[in-house]
Amino acid sequence: MAGDEMRIVTFRDIFQSEAQEMGRYSQEYQDLSAVVRLDQLDMKRLGLKDGQRVAVEGDSGTVVVTARTSDESPHPGVALMPNSPWSNRLVPEETDESRIPEFKNLKGRIVATEEKVKPISELLEELKG
């Protein structure tokens, strides 16, 4: 069943930053980046379990990541994603006159999926087109 629309906010996480310093191509960087953190109420409402894969579907693209129960609750209706090439698939190219992308105020639906999280090398191949 389709999930309803949520606000998606990207943020920076120290563990992810550390992993990024150590290498963008590491499994650790992927594990810490390709994640969406949801309020426990939303996890319940969407029928999701911690660690389950979900597709985050935005207007500009869709990306498969792992759903986690947030330890920064309460933030019902707000989904948190570490800033990364995965979250950047959801950020539109169009901006307002500030020409600053909407990294922190995205919209998207979150639905359970069987698909795998794409490794960064695959994201890159897609960017190369």
Added chain:
Amino acid sequence: MAVCTGCSLLCEDIEVALDGGKMGKTRNLCRKGLGHFKSIYLDRARPAVDGKEAGIDEAIDKAAGILKNAKKPLIFGWSNSTLDAQKAGLELARELGAVVDDTSSICQGWIVEKVLRKEIPTCTLDDVRNYADVSIFWGSDPSSSHPRHLSRFSYYPRGEKRQRGYEEDRTAITIDVRKSPTADISDEYYRVLPGGDAGLVEAMISVLDGKIPRVEDKKKLISLVTNMKKSRFGVIFPGLGMVYSLKGRKELLDALVEKLNQSSRYSVIPMVGHYNMRGFNQTLLDQTGFINRVSFQDGVESGPEHSVMEAAKTCDAALVIGSDPVSSLPAAVARRLAGMPVVAVDPHRNLTTDVARVVIPSAASGLEAGGSALRMDGVEIKFDGVVESERMTDLEILARIKEGL
């Protein structure tokens, strides 16, 4: 003592033991800084042309050729280079008639600009340590992004007029959409909804004007503003949360700071991420009168059409220095960059070096090369490299590309 270039705090108290010329044990680094130091032995970039390993001279020649033949080259990145390298890069940009933009264009730029143009009051982090009694982390989470901010400056330390630190002398307030690690240890956490910052600022101004604010929880807001007003030396540390949320209502930040300054003293220090982004904005401002988004195509011009978001559409080649825009920009923009000839100068392999037609590996500044940079509060910090390296510095690479034209 070494300096960490892992973020714009440029911590100067890093101890490094050398072990046969290699980096051994370190002290005082935060987790992010330790990752940064260790990274010099991981995933380094190698000189390459068209995806094949090449000699460094060949790579530089090829880079010069690409840039010279471009009608409208973009030079992007800058914030992870030393002040001297930035100056050398600007000389190259003038010679090429390039469009120049840096990471501030998609993050803290507009707040940094207000500070550099002295439109809002600021102070140094040393002032914060010595005098600040209220630190407001607004859409910022230093515990994650600038991990030693609270311990070196804004919350825990003893300072000249703040002998009792956080226990009695300092109040930390976090305003954020999520209960971040910084919010967790703050004295007060105020939750704002995504995009709700402008409304919150307006409500705060109402309270400061003695009016009843139009918010749900009036009591909580009034108590927050009362605590802010009580301060004798308050500092707002805006993070990306505020930057993105107020970008359409920038004047509200000035209005709030002005209001707060009627009854106490308030400064703003933008939570710049990269270690020398502020240095680049200052250097460009000194040279051109603009902090970013400058074109040298026809004299000196600045405007949103020269932002990286637009330049990715209109430029026909790019030189990227010390930055990974293919990873950090929206995918559609990254795709545009991937579609043009890119010259990447970076210590590490990343998505941008992987799409680049030419890769020129550089020495990591602060670790393998010395120089100086402006800390997030504008204080200049000088540093030496920690270990020897054969790799060229950004400064040398940019000068060599210029010669190659």
